[in-house]
Amino acid sequence: xxxxxxxxxxxxxxxxxxxxxxxxxxxxxxxxxxxxxxxxxxxxxxxxxxxxxxxxxxxxxxxxxxxxxxxxxxxxxxxxxxxxxxxxxxxxxxxxxxxxxxxxxxxxxxx
Amino acid sequence: xxxxxxxxxxxxxxxxxxxxxxxxxxxxxxxxxxxxxxxxxxxxxxxxxxxxxxxxxxxxxxxxxxxxxxxxxxxxxxxxxxxxxxxxxxxxxxxxxxxxxxxxxxxxxxxxx
Numbered sequence: 001x002x003x004x005x006x007x008x009x010x011x012x013x014x015x016x017x018x019x020x021x022x023x024x025x026x027x028x029x030x031x032x033x034x035x036x037x038x039x040x041x042x043x044x045x046x047x048x049x050x051x052x053x054x055x056x057x058x059x060x061x062x063x064x065x066x067x068x069x070x071x072x073x074x075x076x077x078x079x080x081x082x083x084x085x086x087x088x089x090x091x092x093x094x095x096x097x098x099x100x101x102x103x104x105x106x107x108x109x110x111x
Numbered sequence: 112x113x114x115x116x117x118x119x120x121x122x123x124x125x126x127x128x129x130x131x132x133x134x135x136x137x138x139x140x141x142x143x144x145x146x147x148x149x150x151x152x153x154x155x156x157x158x159x160x161x162x163x164x165x166x167x168x169x170x171x172x173x174x175x176x177x178x179x180x181x182x183x184x185x186x187x188x189x190x191x192x193x194x195x196x197x198x199x200x201x202x203x204x205x206x207x208x209x210x211x212x213x214x215x216x217x218x219x220x221x222x223x224x
Contacts, residue, residue, distance in 0.1 A: 004154075006154075031210060033210070040119070040216060041216065042115070042213070042214040042215060042216050042217075043155075043199070043201075043214040045210075045211060045212075048210040048211075050210065055210060056210055056211065090154050090155070092154075097143065097203070097204070097210060098160065099145050099157045099160040100145075100155075100157065100201075100212065101157060102147075102154035102155045102156070102157075103154050104153055104154045105153070105154045107152075
């Protein structure tokens with residue numbers, strides 16, 4: 001595996017479900033990110049972890065809960081989501097403030 | 112005023128044309144500038160990364176930064192149908208914080224064979 005890998009690629013969940021998105025980076029980077037991408041909107045930064053410590057939390061609702069157990073893995077735990085949370089969720093990594101390297105994303109649909 | 116403005120397109124050009132994609136921004140503190148290419152149903156792919164003003168060339172791609180005008184450009188020479196994608200600009204640094212890069216909404220490019 002190379003680059004940034006996200007699983008699952010697609011997820012359909014009910015509003016009462018709990019699910020998790022997983023991200024793994026094989027680039028040796030020291031920072032990892034979660035972004036949300038909705039149609040016709042710019043990428044929205046959700047969370048940033050640097051050296052496994054959360055350094056940014058962009059006023060994201062508590063129904064999104066990140067976890068970074070080590071510098072290569074990042075999770076986004078989801079619970080009681082709303083239909084407006086349906087979007088493409090992208091994980092990225094970088095070395096310090098260098099350019100972001102993105103995964104393929106998880107297409108989330110909340111029904 | 113948005114921090115980063117990008118024409119959404121779509122921009123349609125014939126194969127072989129020179130393509131010019133642009134972004135304007137309002138925060139004069141930005142120091143890092145990037146261009147990404149995103150194919151449908153894929154994650155963004157980093158194309159160019161530049162620091163401060165000037166030009167950077169990589170194959171058929173040239174990135175230009177004009178900090179005095181708060182304007183960045185990506186030029187694609189000899190465009191190919193495989194270049195058809197959405198192109199995102201991104202920028203950050205200075206007062207925006209270490210990790211907070213601001214993205215444009217993307218310009219959709221179609222290169223016609």
